[in-house]
Amino acid sequence: MVVMNATRQPDPNDRDAPQRLGTSSSAALSAPLGRQPLDRRTVMIGGAQLVDEEGPRSLTMRRLGARLGVQAMALYHYVSGRDDLLDGIVELVVDDLYGDPEVRMESGSWQDYLQRLAHGVRRIALDHPQIFPLIATRPPAAPWLRPPLRSLRWAESFLSMLKKNGFSDALAVESYRAFTSFLLGHLLLEVSSLGADIGPVEQEDPEGPTRIDLNDYPMLNSMRGLLSEDFSEDEFGAALEALLDRLDAEFHRARRS
Amino acid sequence: MVVMNATRQPDPNDRDAPQRLGTSSSAALSAPLGRQPLDRRTVMIGGAQLVDEEGPRSLTMRRLGARLGVQAMALYHYVSGRDDLLDGIVELVVDDLYGDPEVRMESGSWQDYLQRLAHGVRRIALDHPQIFPLIATRPPAAPWLRPPLRSLRWAESFLSMLKKNGFSDALAVESYRAFTSFLLGHLLLEVSSLGADIGPVEQEDPEGPTRIDLNDYPMLNSMRGLLSEDFSEDEFGAALEALLDRLDAEFHRARRS
DNA sequence: ACCTGAACACCGTTCAAGT
DNA sequence: ACCTGAACACCGTTCAAGT
Numbered sequence A, B: 001m002v003v004m005n006a007t008r009q010p011d012p013n014d015r016d017a018p019q020r021l022g023t024s025s026s027a028a029l030s031a032p033l034g035r036q037p038l039d040r041r042t043v044m045i046g047g048a049q050l051v052d053e054e055g056p057r058s059l060t061m062r063r064l065g066a067r068l069g070v071q072a073m074a075l076y077h078y079v080s081g082r083d084d085l086l087d088g089i090v091e092l093v094v095d096d097l098y099g100d101p102e103v104r105m106e107s108g109s110w111q112d113y114l115q116r117l118a119h120g121v122r123r124i125a126l127d128h129p130q131i132f133p134l135i136a137t138r139p140p141a142a143p144w145l146r147p148p149l150r151s152l153r154w155a156e157s158f159l160s161m162l163k164k165n166g167f168s169d170a171l172a173v174e175s176y177r178a179f180t181s182f183l184l185g186h187l188l189l190e191v192s193s194l195g196a197d198i199g200p201v202e203q204e205d206p207e208g209p210t211r212i213d214l215n216d217y218p219m220l221n222s223m224r225g226l227l228s229e230d231f232s233e234d235e236f237g238a239a240l241e242a243l244l245d246r247l248d249a250e251f252h253r254a255r256r257s
Numbered sequence C, D: 001a002c003c004t005g006a007a008c009a010c011c012g013t014t015c016a017a018g019t
Helices: A025-030 A040-054 A061-067 A072-077 A082-098 A110-127 A132-137 A152-164 A169-192 A218-228 A232-256 B025-030 B040-054 B061-067 B072-077 B082-098 B110-127 B132-137 B152-164 B169-192 B218-222 B224-228 B232-256
Strands: none
Touching (some): A040 A082, A061 A072, A061 A082, A082 A110, A082 A152, A110 A132, A110 A232, A132 A169, A132 B132, A132 B169, A152 A169, A152 B218, A169 A232, A169 B132, A218 B152, A218 B169, B040 B061, B061 B072, B082 B110, B082 B132, B082 B152, B132 B169, B152 B169, B169 B232, B218 B224
């Protein structure tokens, strides 16, 4: 939200222009022109925009270079390779949420905190449907960090909030795991039903997307109306409530013994 | 399980051999040799093995061709491109589970059915940790098909089992959504903590994987023992029970009104 | 200090041609 | 009928060289 607004000068020459123009008469154009040098954050922001706009497949070193007004090789001063770039984009988006004090605030009940957190993560998933699958599937820095709460900061905040409210270590960790599984499953499916992920451009076939024949599937056929309806928000809320109730029950059971 | 055993003749020449040998003296070797022609299924099986062994990044048309004793271009007779290949591999593995009568059997209570199904899907996730993320993230044939129960057959079986047990259409669909979210979240995280996904080969740094500094994270630091412990199976079971209870409660609530 | 040119190894994919 | 050779456009990445 806060972030994601930093293309460099429009310079119509480096977008859509043939990347291999034979004429070297344009040499003067590639001179400084008063452009401030790149930095890692600017590279990540450009990359995030590219993924938002055209999907992860379109994020190549060469295309990102062009968008930033630079050759692909220049990016290697700020990024150790394409994988580092992808990880940086994920970190950028996750940290953006962490920067939101409304969400992170560790006051109120732990239930409120988890509610704010869950809806905060849902918001970034819906805002960046092409990036969320990366958040979900790129391997985190440590194997015990779990997407989508995959930063040390979020894991620390999460655990300390629960501890502050009387959770045992074991129950706090168990809650972290249950909560992340919940978020990942619901949001990845919600986001992917939005039509993210694949393909250079999502071009509908003239006939709609590859007509499926439901004649051999009577249940699917009779429920296809219901199946296509969208209750994501309600279902997310209901499942979240159920999870919080479960954790609350475990919390009180542990207290009593 | 049933599947996944069909490399073609060992023929030491097409594995690890330089793909661009200048000498054409080996022309005779590439002659028939009594080899049966390829078919789509064999291609998919070879692809699945390659992904299992070396990860999705190593699945290239050229490498798969070599494994099957053929040039890359020959594969285009059986698949329409790399995306089709990936989709076919996903379908192969998902259908393998569907072929297991123990799992699919629609007798017994719906709770038993969902238990068998959940543990069946968990088994294929653990058997194919490199393939499961593909099952989770490749866009399904229709937007209302939800990974990991992403085949028409599984969706049909699921819904008809619940209907047979007195579920309303709406509750059956809601259950399908809740159940798939549950499976996806838990299994994707379990499998990825196993160290799947990235990298050409998973090479440990000599020092272990990039030492993380936990000094600024007191909670993580004090719980790092617990965080590294593995309770996946128990947590999966517990969360599954909770979900089944929730669905059962909704079922009886709907009945009463 | 920051960026580029040129090169390398490797991709997916097409198509005319071989057997 | 099934596969290959040759080619094209496009990758990530390295490194010596330019300014």
